[in-house]
Amino acid sequence: MTLAAFFLETSRLVRLSSVDILIIIFYFALVLAIGFYLRGHAHTGEDFFMAGREMTAWVAGLSFLSANLGALELMGWAGSAYQYGILATHWYWVGAIPAMLFLALVMMPFYYISKTHSVPGYLKLRFGESSRALSAVSFAFMTVLMSGVNMFAMAKVMQIVLGWPLSFSIWISSLTVAIYVALGGLRSAIFNEVLQFFLIWAGALLIPILGLYEAGGWSNLKVLITQRASAEYVHLWSGLGHFSNNPMGINWVGIVFGLGAVISMGYWTTDFLVVQRILAAKDMRSAQLAPIIGAGFKMFVPIIVILPGLLGLGILPMKLSGEADALLHGGHSYNDVLPLMLARYCGPGLLGLGVTALIAGFMSGMAGNVSAFTTVWTYDIYRALINKDASDAHYVKMGRWTTVIGVLISVGTAYLVMRAASIMDYVQALFSFFIAPLFGTVLLGMLWKRATGPGGFWGLLCGTMTSIGMWAWVHADPSALRYVALSSEAKTMAQDMFQALWSFVVCVIVTVTVSLLTKPKPDAELEGLVYGLTPIPAEGPVSVLHKPVFWAAVVATIFVILNIIFW
Template sequence: MITGISRFGLGIWFLPVYGLITMLIGWKSRRRFTTAGEYLNASHALPLPIVIIAYLASNCGALEIVGLSAMAAHYGALAFHFYLIGAIPGMIFLSLWMMPVYLHNGITSVPEYQMVRYGPRMRLLNACVTACIMLLLSGISLYAMAQVLTVTVGITFEWGILCCASIVIVYVFLGGIRATIYNELFQFFVIVAGLLPLALRSFHFLHLPGPSDVSQNLHLWHGMQAFAPQARMDGFGVVAGLGFVLGFGYWCTDFVMMQRAFAARTENDARQVPLWAGFGKLFFSLLVVVPGLAALHVLPQTAEHYDRTLPRMMTVLYSPWLQGLGLTALAASLMSSLASNVSAFAALWTEDIYRTTICKNRDDRHYLRMGHFAVLAATLLSLSASYLNFLFRDLMEHIQLIFSVFAAPFWAVFLLGMLTRRTNERGAILGFLLGSSFSFAHSVLVSREWLHYGSTMTANFHSAVYAFTIAAIAAWLMSPREHVAAAGRLQWNTVTVSRTNAYLVLLAALLLIACVWFNVRWF
């Protein structure tokens, strides 16, 4: 380990200084919280620039930095689809059509919407499943950070996850959601500073001649078939699976993302958040995907450990002090993801499960103590969940499996509730359970090689579409043929159109044009 640290020179001091600053931010954010709501949420309390950066930074964790660089090394330029198809359309849809329904009804979370639209049982089911997803994603963040430390510094996996978890638990425990958001601001600039030099140096390798299979990996749509389960990716899986089901479902219903957006002070600010963050996503696509594409030239044996692509690229292309900065950037991105999910779990558990079901009508100090306990519990459970990632070849395959089994059927019943008054709580619950069960069974059949796909990612995309379809059909058929009286104000109506101003439409149009240009550029 000493040899691994010594090669960084003075650059190794970036990492401990970063850790101290994050804990200092947590200490400065510490205040005498009087209610659990102040500790766990920051609804309508923060200015727009801070919310935009926090919204973007909370998404730039293990899924973004380590996972998508691994995807680029594995699938080539197809990794851009996670931005251009899996993110931008969903962010525009959220701003123009979904946010007005939330804001018009004073709803600040997806479980709260499930409560108002369907009932308490659906809210509890949604909260419990989402809390489990948060723990699994936290485990992914810890695993990714430990892998980074193993490659760059040489410390063991166990010590890596303990170091990361210790720093995060200090500042989240002290400052709650405010400490998490303000740390995300600091982490955002650290991430950009650490990754931008690598992306600039990697661009050079994209123009070098190479084998035909490497050159083919630089195309986004060229040669992709419309429906081909045996291909690495096909048009149906990318557009319907990644784009509509997983992408729209994530950006429109993810608890962490919505928690950040609702922190904006006004309705107009909240609707701007995903649009401005969309431009940031396009910028981040270059920071993350380009080094992964360059790895096809620089690291000929990348296939052994795709999740180690980015730290290995840093060891090759960075000077010692830049390696220290790059390591700190990776730590910042992964700790940001971990902190976001830990604080989200604490809010879900305390507000949507414990307060509403297990222990009602207690004073706020009691729920505040439970919030602190939930932060500690979430961190400890995440340590255990991190070991599950050894079962998967790369992080993105694990992440998309989680979303295809749990998020896809929830998006189906959520969207059905927006579109029709007929769907009731019983139909929604049964629809979710059937869709989720089918997706899980489908994944087992694929893992046993009884069903064959061109890649695990294609299997996940197709599974998400099938789970969504089954959940929607079952929820519709198992609901009575009568209207739900309370559903009218929770659906798209003239309020959505009347509350969309020209400025929002212009922002959305510019973002869509930029997305189309990226598609053409990498065709």
């Protein structure tokens, strides 16, 4: 079978034309070309792992957002919007914007001034080697596993949507990412992420435009959704008074404190996958502006993710269901809503660009995982624990090989998941165990100078164990969710929120208690790491339009207005 015949004849949900294939091939050629071009710009460790710390605010900000804008994110949240309505938008607004602004205005100065290469690197400076080792090993391990799980899930999507064999999708995408990241390091990952950001918008924006046209505008769409589901599907906050008043089975406490104050803060401020992009900024002001730029765009991502799901709910003639039901009865699942909308409106060329958007989303997420893993492995595990005194060139070489090996481990994980799908749930759960307590540890480390090394280590460990314990408890006895979420009417979505909330609380309590019982670090050792002991460089005589705080206020105002409009 020729390559063209392979693409053309095995389609399932959508059928690609020659021009679609040409667009996809052009995309792969371009990202590889960028990798080869940037090979000449990655000689030193600072170049390879930190992109030379010379990214502008726009490049760092768009890359910061793009690393999180994976294909599974696009398709999964479009499916969630179909299933739960506009409530899914919380993961883009209250579940992201405050955290991004907090990162920019409060936490970034400490990361940037400390000149750390990574989040575990900051923990080493602030709390000592044991906290770094715990954080680095768990992060590195989970990052490659998550990358493999995402790889498998994406290959599954490509099989369902396009009919491509699993191994074909896995190897083509992973080898491409391995080549361009190994060649150009973080700079190549960032450049491609910015490119992918534009392609994702170019490929996905047409769906909401045409969908709203077909639905007769937003007001008519709300009427259609109310008729087919219920009025609660088009309200962000009004149904969150009680667990039983909304399709998600969650209340405002879980959304505001679990999602907004802990999970999103943990993810956007301490997950090195996203923070690494900001650390590559060329100066402090760019490092602060980058998450604000990311937040500005993040607010509008629901247009290409949530709106297609809502349009599917209001317009599609067929009814979608959960994965299990879809398999049993042969229909489409919630997660198919985005490809279904793509196939509904997009003819030749547009379809290719839409599929490219999905592939680009997947590859940007994978490149983010791989480049973050490479840095943490090389600097926080290999250099810290195995080979302390090697040359810079040796660490760059190690970084290139780690990129390839990290991708191969991810591929291995993908094949493991292929044999035992339940591994996927475990890995995804495992990843969530570390985020909330890590936020507690880093936050106390930055804002409370009395926090000590043993306090940080035991807080992180106990918070993580709390999260694992609660997950295992509910896994063994699902009725235990009523105790974790404090309501017998709580549903699965509430578990993550409250589990994170409790693990954060435990982390903070243990850190504070142990710190008060142990000897504090001298102030001299905390300079540049803690609030009150870190001189923040003056911005100089810049206009208000160049001040991060001004743009943070603009983004915060739009965020509040949007929440009121869709209340």
